[in-house]
Amino acid sequence: MFSLPYFATRFSVSAVLSLLLAGCVTLNTPELPTHTPNSWSETTSKTAPAIALHSWWQSLQDPTLNTLIDEALAANLDIAQAAKRLESERLLTGRWQAPYLPTITGSVRPTQDVAATDMYYHASLDMMWELGLFGALDNSKLSARARTFQAQATEQGVRVMVVADVVRHYLDLGLSQQQQKLLYTQLTVDEEALALAQTRQRAHVGNPEESTQAHVRLAQTRAALAMEREAASRSARALAVLLGRDQPDAAWANIQRPLQVPAFSLEELPADLLRTRPDIHIAEAEVLQAAAQVGLAHAALYPRLSLGGSFLYAYNTTQNMRTSTDSSPSVGIYLDIPLWDWGMRRTRMEANEELLDAALLGYRKAVLDGVSEVENALSGLTHQKERVNALQSSEHALQQQQQSQRTLLSLGLSSRYDQLLQQRALLETQSELLRARASHTLSFIALYKALGGAPLPEAAATKDVTP
The missing domain is CATH 1.20.1600.10 (Outer membrane efflux proteins (OEP))
Known part of the structure; x- marks a missing residue:
């Protein structure tokens, strides 16, 4: 299974509508x-x-x-x-219904860039809503x-x-x-x-x-x-x-x-x-x-369809602690598709x-x-x-x-x-x-x-x- 975020494009809207229609199944009780x-x-x-x-x-x-x-x-x-x-x-x-309600989580963690030259502190706020x-x-x-x-x-x-x-x-x-x-x-x-x-x-x-x-x-x-x-x-x-x-x-x-x-x-x-x-x-x-x-x-x-979003705040602690900051919000659709299992x-x-x-x-x-x-x-x-x-x-x-x-x-x-x-x-x-x-x-x-x-x-x- 892999997870892939799709952003709000014409293709993603069409895909979501198709999944929503396919996902509207009738409850089958014997x-x-x-x-x-x-x-x-x-x-x-x-x-x-x-x-x-x-x-x-x-x-x-x-x-x-x-x-x-x-x-x-x-x-x-x-x-x-x-x-x-x-x-x-x-x-x-x-x-x-708790697993199918929006969830919000936050985290703070230190990290290092690929070149191993700068250290950052990342603070993130993540939201996920599985549609069931x-x-x-x-x-x-x-x-x-x-x-x-x-x-x-x-x-x-x-x-x-x-x-x-x-x-x-x-x-x-x-x-x-x-x-x-x-x-x-x-x-x-x-x-x-x-x-x-x-x-x-x-x-x-x-x-x-x-x-x-x-x-x-x-x-x-x-x-x-x-x-x-x-x-x-x-x-x-x-x-x-x-x-x-x-x-x-x-x-x-x-x-x-x-x-x-x-x-x-x-x-x-x-x-x-x-x-x-x-x-x-x-x-x-x-x-x-x-x-x-x-x-x-x-x-x-x-596939499992979820709506998600995150807000990342990155603070550079190596070059300049006072001015080196960065943040990047994202909102999109997450699709988990079962493949190998x-x-x-x-x-x-x-x-x-x-x-x-x-x-x-x-x-x-x-x-x-x-x-x-x-x-x-x-x-x-x-x-x-x-x-x-x-x-x-x-x-x-x-x-x-x-x-x-x-x-x-x-x-x-x-x-x-x-x-x-x-x-x-x-x-x-x-x-x-x-x-x-x-x-x-x-x-x-x-x-x-x-x-x-x-x-x-x-x-x-x-x-x-x-x-």
């Missing part, structure tokens, strides 16, 4: 592969109310949970970090806006994750506390059953195997209780981290009631994921960024085109992943509800059996030991029912996380970036 199914394969209630996507957790009707999410949105460190990165990108985007032809200007703008769009989508993705994680850990904490209550009751039952089994063995009514089994059941209950305590502690600490706290709140030790999925209808369609899922927005930003890089590489194949530039553009194709494939993959996640969550809601119904039926049958056992016991036709075994079976079923209900709620959480449900930042309305 069409996104946005095909999605027309509807979900799993259906929800047609008569139940729809749930607002940006406040979906409020449908669980738990004031404590609502307060925790409000606190997390205000104090979560991941959200704060993503917000700072977004603001940084916005500041840089506001200066995207052949799409360089527009693609630089697109690149900057794509980075900001990606940072904005990343921040929203963090908000979606934080909201879902707060609900999930709150659910897990409540589940562990409810399981502990059942296990404490079960522990009492197992201790009494072990004592009765040992009494039956001493009275030669029972056998040693009964005592062994009763001892194993008691040990298993104690182990399960220890696991639930650990799970509760882990969930409470995870919740504290999400809220930006050093320690869990003591008030979390007694969650009043479990979270239950309300009846609802789903108004969002697969096509809505294109505007609600942050990861699809991130993939879109990557496509736009790749398209901008292709455009910039294409612009690099052509044009092939490398062409290869770079072709490589960027391959990266653009890869970004388009990534966008398509993000859309497919989004649809799949929603479908899996809807399927989970359906099947976990069936599991809950089956366990509720089992619980009802065991409760009736326990009532019959009480009647037999009062008539002397059954033993307290048999009654304890049936009570334990009922407690185990109730424990499994709690887990099934929690899994049903987890599918509900997964559904609205997959849909991109979370509050939009307050600044979104005024600082929204859409490339």
Whole structure:
């Protein structure tokens, strides 16, 4: 590449006009592969109310949970970090045109003439203004806006994750506390059953195997209780981290009631994921960024046209310091033409085109992943509800059996030991029912996380970036 200044002549004006006309290219952005199914394969209630996507957790009707999410949105460190990165990108985007604005530089340096007889001090003032032809200007703008769009989508993705994680850990904490209550009751039952089994063995009514089994059941209950305590502690600490706290709140030790999925209808369609899922927005930003890089590489194949000027002041310090001065202003057009490295530039553009194709494939993959996640969550809601119904039926049958056992016991036709075994079976079923209900709620959480449900930042309305 060489640089050649052209001064204001008829030829230079014609050359400039030709380059300006050739450099006025249209910004080329690819069409996104946005095909999605027309509807979900799993259906929800047609008569139940729809749930607002940006406040979906409020449908669980738990004031404590609502307060925790409000606190997390205000104090979560991941959200704060993503917000700072977004603001940084916005500041840089506001200066995207800086390389294409006039620049002025000054310098002072000593120099010597060719004959090595005189010494000079040169003071110069230089101005340069690159015009950004052949799409360089527009693609630089697109690149900057794509980075900001990606940072904005990343921040929203963090908000979606934080909201879902707060609900999930709150659910897990409540589940562990409810399981502990059942296990404490079960522990009492197992201790009494072990004592009765040992009494039956001493009275030669029972056998040693009964005592062994009763001892194993008691040990298993104690182990399960220890696991639930650990799970509760882990969930409470995870919740504290999400809220930006050093320690869990003591008030979390007694969650009043479990979270239950309300009846609802789903108004969002697969096509809505294109505007609600942050990861699809991130993939879109990557496509736009790749398209901008292709455009910039294409612009690099052509000459760079700049307007420039300089003012040189030369002071002779050898012959006469007081009178030997010289100055020469110049204004003109600078043309940089790629010659020897044009092939490398062409290869770079072709490589960027391959990266653009890869970004388009990534966008398509993000859309497919989004649809799949929603479908899996809807399927989970359906099947976990069936599991809950089956366990509720089992619980009802065991409760009736326990009532019959009480009647037999009062008539002397059954033993307290048999009654304890049936009570334990009922407690185990109730424990499994709690887990099934929690899994049903987890599918509900997964559904609205997959849909991109979370509050939009307050600044979104005024600082929204859409490339």
